Amino acid sequence: MMICRIIALVVVACSVAGCASAPSPGELDRRAIAVMQSSFRDQGIAKVDRLHQDLGQQACSGASPPPADTVKRIEAEALASIRWPAGGRYLGDWREGEKLAQNGRGMTWTDASASPKDNGASCYNCHQIDKKEISFGTIGPSLWNYGKQHGVKDPTDPASAAIVQYTWGKLWNSKAYAACSNMPRFGHMGLLDENQLRHLMALLLDPASPVNQ
């Protein structure tokens, strides 16, 4: 580790002064990592260890997607990581879900704690959900009428099991269905707890939720 650091520093010095010959793409990759490691510091709950990438983060750090076999591996590992809800209870209270969806806070260096109870789900940042909220993002697809569009009349009906389970899985670890999804892994990364996820499930799938009117 120590040796790596020293090499990194030498490399940065070289990169800043400009080297005689143009470095190779692989060499630039290494220098970029060294720049990342030297440019950040701990602040509050946001420590530099957040820059340690897992396989998926590393593979999805390019302008183009990773090779097909890597995609397959990331998705398979993510799918296997999903923890299904205790007692098979998938749905909570859509009202609580709406509050979480509106709340974009959590996990930044200005947040006091990384505990799920202090985190929002940031859904409206990227998705349309309840149509009444006009301030929504478009990075993800619209979720207006999500349950209705999927024909969910009773979420406990076995006929709805597939979409209910998919939705839980997507919230728990979005990478199970798209290796480089822009969506955070809310369950897998400990951002939200099971009950919070149930509330979001209800917002999307409960026939009584304003989303499905």
Add this chain to the structure above:
Amino acid sequence: MNKLIVAAAGALLWVGVAAQAQKSAADGIAEYRKMLEDGNPAELFEAKGEALWKQKRGPKNASLESCDLGKGPGVVKGAFVELPRYFADTDRVQDLESRLVSCMQMLQGFDGAAIANTPFGRGEQDNVTALATFVAAASRGLHFDLPQSHPAERQMYEIGKRVFYFRGGPYDFACASCHGEDGKRIRLQDLPNLSKNPGDGVGFASWPAYRVSNGQMWGMQLRLNDCYRQQRFPYPGFSSDATVALGVFMGVNAKGAESIAPAIKR
């Protein structure tokens, strides 16, 4: 398992239907932004920056009027649209704010490292923002054209590109998560695509900008700092290589874009 895959495919095919009602909201926001353009408080910071530029200050009791921002000592007009660039005297690629700190150190005798460690909006760091606003305003209407002739400048572009796509942290975010595609929004805010040329050059060409939401003037360093905060990353150092490399990447991609800095933003 099979059921899951079928459902996943269905969800992927199923696209949002309700974007219609948005048109009027977007028009309303456009109208609001237009109304704000008449009287941008950034002018207050521009005036303050101009006074600071000319004032004899610091341990050496000197002004910044002979500061070389890349176009020769004392040349302010046109400097902004060519930054970040390589400077031989510091042997570094520098953005506007880090170059201003170098000038404050070399000409006025300030402690550059101490300024870099000062929180945004305080003490000399606040003055750096005002100075950056003044320098940027002198290039309003000019078009971005960052130099890429020095090897260090070309290398910083390549590193900046990799920093831009670097995905990490508890939310798996990279700069590219929000700024890698055309026509996206967070909430109601349009997200400029900063990944290519031509792209939304105006995303780079608007900062320093006056932030309506908190009444603060933000330079590019603070803009990037708060992007990284929202990205749930650790804290980027002021004028660190990662932030300067991003400046080169975005600035080169903004080639040809007209500078509207200092702008007014949400």
Add this chain to the structure above:
Amino acid sequence: MVSRRVMLRHSAEAAALMATAGLLPTTASAAWPQAAFDAKGLADTVKALGAGAPQESKDVTLTAPDIAENGAVVPVGCACALAGVKRLALLVEKNPTTLAAVFEVNDALEPSFATRVKMAQTSNVYAVALLADGRALFAQKEVKVTLGGCGG
């Protein structure tokens, strides 16, 4: 000439406002009508400014956006070309303090002003013209305040 009239009216009004408020000003500016700035809602604020029940009128113009991207800065304007208008006021119904600003109207100025106000939430905004005969005429518009940015 104008100067004398304006000055005279200023001091007379200051006295009247203080009398209406029924208390000594606790602020630096003697003319500042504390009671009017403490009042809640359109009717009470207009009353505290010494005018009668407010009437909606097409002769008053309010300029405000339909949607504000941020409630911290909402551009608003008021105008009224009727004879006898003494003051123009801008009000935000659901703010902790309804009254935002009062502009004196006189012959030296166009009876039209613009500024920016803070809005705590989506609310009705009013432009109120206060006339010499004690009448208060107003125009209103709902301005939506949206949540913006990443919200964190």
Add this chain to the structure above:
Amino acid sequence: MGDPMRIRAQAQGDKAVVRVLMSHEMETGQRKDSAGKTVPAWFIQEVTASHNGTPVFSALWGTAVSKNPFVLFTIRGAKAGDKIVVTWVDNRGDKRSDEATVV
């Protein structure tokens, strides 16, 4: 006494449109700081302006006017070269005057 204002006074026919930006916090007295203590109200209460020495404009403001305030008004009979002086007074008694020439 605060930082200088920015005053733009532009002649338009027989009038001059005056745009003023003031540097001021405009604290509402409703906000709490990071330690949870209420930040006391601190805001401009009165803005006045004169045209060649004659008072023409007067406004009373509350805490709802935005930080770094902007105001626009139009003076009749003003022409290029005329002097406009704008003055603000805040609730602490701080005061600032700045001058501009109609262009």
